[in-house]
Amino acid sequence: MRKEDLRDHAARALTRARERSTALTDAVDDEDLVRQHSKLMSPLVWDLAHIGSQEELWLVRDVGGREPLRPDIDDLYDAFQHPRADRPALPLLGPAEARAYVGEVRAKAFEVLERAPLEGRRLTDAAFAFGMITQHEQQHDETMLATHQLREGEPVLHAPAPPSRRGGPLPGEVHIPAGSFVMGTSVEPWALDNERPAHEVAVDAYFLDTTPVTNAAYIEFLEAGGYDQPRWWSEQGWAYRTAHDITAPRFWRREHDGWRRTRFGVDEPVPPRQPVVHVSYYEAEAYAAWAGKRLPTEAEWEKAARFDPATGESRRYPWGNDEPTAEHANLGQRHLSPAEAGAYPAGVSALGAHQLIGDVWEWTSTDFHGYPGFVAFPYREYSEVFFGPEYKVLRGGSFGTDAAAIRGTFRNWDYPIRRQIFAGFRCARDAGHV
Numbered sequence: 295m296r297k298e299d300l301r302d303h304a305a306r307a308l309t310r311a312r313e314r315s316t317a318l319t320d321a322v323d324d325e326d327l328v329r330q331h332s333k334l335m336s337p338l339v340w341d342l343a344h345i346g347s348q349e350e351l352w353l354v355r356d357v358g359g360r361e362p363l364r365p366d367i368d369d370l371y372d373a374f375q376h377p378r379a380d381r382p383a384l385p386l387l388g389p390a391e392a393r394a395y396v397g398e399v400r401a402k403a404f405e406v407l408e409r410a411p412l413e414g415r416r417l418t419d420a421a422f423a424f425g426m427i428t429q430h431e432q433q434h435d436e437t438m439l440a441t442h443q444l445r446e447g448e449p450v451l452h453a454p455a456p457p458s459r460r461g462g463p464l465p466g467e468v469h470i471p472a473g474s475f476v477m478g479t480s481v482e483p484w485a486l487d488n489e490r491p492a493h494e495v496a497v498d499a500y501f502l503d504t505t506p507v508t509n510a511a512y513i514e515f516l517e518a519g520g521y522d523q524p525r526w527w528s529e530q531g532w533a534y535r536t537a538h539d540i541t542a543p544r545f546w547r548r549e550h551d552g553w554r555r556t557r558f559g560v561d562e563p564v565p566p567r568q569p570v571v572h573v574s575y576y577e578a579e580a581y582a583a584w585a586g587k588r589l590p591t592e593a594e595w596e597k598a599a600r601f602d603p604a605t606g607e608s609r610r611y612p613w614g615n616d617e618p619t620a621e622h623a624n625l626g627q628r629h630l631s632p633a634e635a636g637a638y639p640a641g642v643s644a645l646g647a648h649q650l651i652g653d654v655w656e657w658t659s660t661d662f663h664g665y666p667g668f669v670a671f672p673y674r675e676y677s678e679v680f681f682g683p684e685y686k687v688l689r690g691g692s693f694g695t696d697a698a699a700i701r702g703t704f705r706n707w708d709y710p711i712r713r714q715i716f717a718g719f720r721c722a723r724d725a726g727h728v
């Protein structure tokens with residue numbers, strides 16, 4: 295991309311992220327912004343000022359070499375210094391102050407973007423730092439959307455309903471032949487350190503569910519007593535299910551006429567054809583065992599999403615190398631729920647799997663780790679400090695993930711007990727030698 299095009303591209307991406315942050319924070323009053331809606335989340339006003347604080351650190355001070363605007367608040371918005379539960383007690387910027395601060399930082403960041411050489415330094419090559427900060431803001435926007443889902447009260451967010459499935463029924467599974475493929479990337483300009491480098495991975499033959507597991511399928515597991523039978527659960531999963539008395543996906547409840555859920559303040563029947571969302575890794579794992587299957591590994595997920603057997607190459611997205619559009623995938627908070635399984639035929643992968651990008655994050659069975667040859671960049675706290683058996687990898691993004699913060703190589707991670715995130719799953723099973 296030419297330098298000027300790159301600057302425009304980065305500016306547009308930053309602006310789109312800010313429009314979303316503004317919409318998410320303007321949707322509620324000041325009292326709501328400073329309140330903690332759940333111990334799992336920060337007050338929305340913390341996320342907002344934290345977005346500005348990271349932008350100040352990387353774009354204004356580091357790339358721009360400018361004087362700090364607010365060195366006094368660095369510590370307050372350092373996610374490693376203060377766990378979410380403690381953030382409401384901090385002397386945080388109030389709503390008006392936070393809005394003014396992020397606006398000032400953005401004005402300076404745009405000045406820097408106009409003048410930065412965009413080469414000669416890894417942080418600025420291909421405007422990487424601007425891409426990283428855009429993705430950071432979009433990730434916090436998704437977190438703020440999850441806070442909205444936890445918030446009680448009247449609905450304040452509105453969006454059109456997602457598309458329905460068109461066409462006939464899809465096969466339940468796709469077959470992925472054995473063979474190696476290129477996982478990760480060394481060329482995607484805004485890919486983060488944990489997606490790098492590209493490397494060959496050998497994968498045995500397997501079957502993968504064509505779509506994420508739907509609510510209707512999940513209800514069968516519920517009705518079969520799946521939550522009452524330890525045999526489907528791992529030891530840790532059962533301990534967790536029992537300790538927290540978990541009996542259904544988060545935000546669901548059983549009424550005389552069937553299952554209902556609360557979604558951004560709206561009470562509604564659970565839509566049978568949409569992918570299940572708000573399930574922990576442990577619930578996904580138990581469902582898969584009950585179905586006679588298992589969760590896919592991260593490599594299996596990525597091969598199904600990216601590998602093109604016609605060329606032997608890995609694509610950027612399931613449908614090819616073009617950026618996502620509204621036809622390809624349910625992304626960007628365009629809708630406030632997943633779309634029906636099969637609703638995005640234009641997003642199908644070369645190997646026949648649907649909706650790998652968008653709708654729901656998908657739990658994989660893989661612990662978060664660095665790829666062979668991993669190098670932390672630009673700082674260890676971005677990913678490396680999270681490597682290890684405590685976190686499971688999630689793939690594909692949700693309806694609440696922006697296109698700027700998702701691609702076939704993108705990796706998310708979380709604790710296996712988490713349910714407030716927009717996570718669902720699909721199952722896999724070994725194909726053996728056929």
Ligand SMILES: [Fe+2]
Nearest residue numbers: 344373430434
């Ligand atoms: Fe952050």
